[in-house]
Amino acid sequence: MDKRKIIVTSALPYANGALHLGHLVEYLQTDFWVRYQRMMGNDCVYVCADDTHGTPIMIRARKEGITPEALINRSYRARVREFDAFEMGFDLYGSTNCDENRALSESIYLKLKEKGLISRRSVDQLYCDSCGMFLPGRFVKGTCPKCGAKDQYGDGCEVCNATYNAGELLEPYCAVCGGKPSMRQSEQLFFELEPFRAFLREWLSAHTDAATAGKLLEWFNEPLRGWNISRDKPYFGFAIPGEKDKFFYVWLDAPVGYMATLERWAKARGQTLQDWWQDPKAEIYHFIGKDIVRFHCLFWPALLENAGWRTPTQVFVHGFLQVNGEKMSKSKGTFISAATYLKHLPAQSLRFYYACKLNGSVDDMDLNLQDFVGRVNSDLVGKITNLASRGAQMINKSCGGRLGAMDAESRALLTECRAQLSEVLEAYERRDFCRAMVIVREWADRANQLFDAKMPWKLVKEDVEATRAVLTGTLNLFRLMAIVLKPVLPVYAAKVETLFGEAPYAFADAARDVEGTPIGAYEHLAARIDPKAVEAMVEASKESLKTASKTLAEKDIKKGIRQLATKPAEVAFPEPLAETIGIEDFAKVDLRVASVLAAEAVEGSDKLLRLTLDVGEARPRTVFAGIRKSYAPEALVGQQVVMVANLAPRKMRFGVSEGMVVASTDPDGSFRVMQPLTPTAPGARLH
């Protein structure tokens, strides 16, 4: 059979920001697939790189007082260490900030320009004078033009989910310096997509999954918008040849980074980029998340096609990671960085769990932490690894550490399992890793059943050779599982290779019986997960957030102390202390935590806000609060407050108020609504 020639990439992680478990959904599944291809004997090269350009990196470097280059170098080293720890098998992990990428980006652009595919258009953009730069959407904040929520980013409102352009924001301000930006015109370069409508329509249906293609085809109902590929200075990136002070937009040189990294890898072995990318026999696959399909399935193929490069064979799109059925959350400690995970848990546990859950679809994947512990402990350790543990240790202890010939039943079972091997390999090929894991687990169940039925721990007292035969069978079955698991658990498989004294496994080795050879000393292959380690990891993920907010608080505390020192005279309460009461008086006041579901200004009143509060009851309550001068309604939605829940309902001109929100009054007469320090179940009572 002919060897396939395969190029595989994962999306380039942005160099500003830590890797987290969501990123790993992509890198790990790509790695599984690549290792599977290599074990099939195919020529499979896997490249990836740090995505290093763009405004966020430039600004971060500016804030830290270092050059962008220093920033990306630091990020690169950390990234590579983490990938290594997760057993990633890149052929080359590069950086988009390299000469090859500059040359390729330029040549692709010049080719497009030569063909007349680059147009110029004047664009209105917000410009911050004090920062001296145009502001991308994420760097402008202001009031949402749709719902009036304050402090929303320039690309969309997190309160009402509206999307808009930064220019539409009311009262915009620069997210970096807080200054007021002005609208400026600037000429930008566009790569027009509309001429390639027919090409893209056809390309989409053939080179990605139906869901993704369908999603993107929605845009084909109207003219396809051009893609702005240029950015004004200052910008950290590649200068556009023939232009003054213009740079390639980071999303242009990022995918080109796939090619540039491949080129560097090819050069190192005396080949060229063309030997791979342009080889008609070579297959090109991109693994990406569903958030960046438009770059990979519209811009990228159109760019390549027109610049004279082959377009990808297929774009494999996956969903996002949820943790415990919800979006990853920093406050809940489920926004877990790769580094934090590694401090508490072994990498291979996550690799195994992800493999158990990934099925090649675009659906989001759930990391249920309880399920995670269960899967690893029960399936990987209890069922699969236990076979090696009980088999190898007994054969070393009682049978002189040497395999014999398998007994008939083991041989029969092994033959049956091998018959399913092609099914496992097909599952790997279509990235249905969970199917492969299910089959391996079934093998482990049957092997454990056979082992128990044979009772070698009793048999060994009567017949050592018969025992040797049973254990040889058990270990051959286990070996088959280890071979099949190797794409997922490469380090684990390497230990099994050592145990059997064999060369690195390929799938072809699955056909061979191992009989009559010595068995090495058994060493632990996989550790059980202590649920406490998972708890600690979640706590640590909360910690990092706490320290962040604490540093702010500390500043304020110090400031407060300084002020006290300068003004020691004013120590009296702003308002006289009320008369002393007993605990029974306090108990009469029923204070509850409430979540603000909705808030709106009351028409006809300049003081009141109408709040809809969830107090944990079947029906939300309506409460009127006279805090309008201190709070915009939007600022309260989603927050928690404290309310007096047993206050007699009071009829007001605007409706009935079913309680009272607790707030303090500042010396200047403004209000401060009280809220719990950490999110609390609505309806919780204060004592």
Added chain:
RNA sequence: GGAUCAGUAGCUCAGUGGUCAGAGCAGGGGACUCAUAAUCCCUUGGUCGGUGGUUCAAGCCCACCCUGAUCCA
């Protein structure tokens, strides 16, 4: 607001319109002791999100609704 995907046992998920809706884990009971308190046997769990419809037959097809996730360049 528009759209896409999802909703099946306590948890994670299977389930080409056709017998009584399945698996693993967790839970309960028993067996065993070689093995990382691992393994083996038996077993309790379900208005298949809701309502209507199509059909001899619906978890599956259609409509509407609810909930969640995501996208709107």
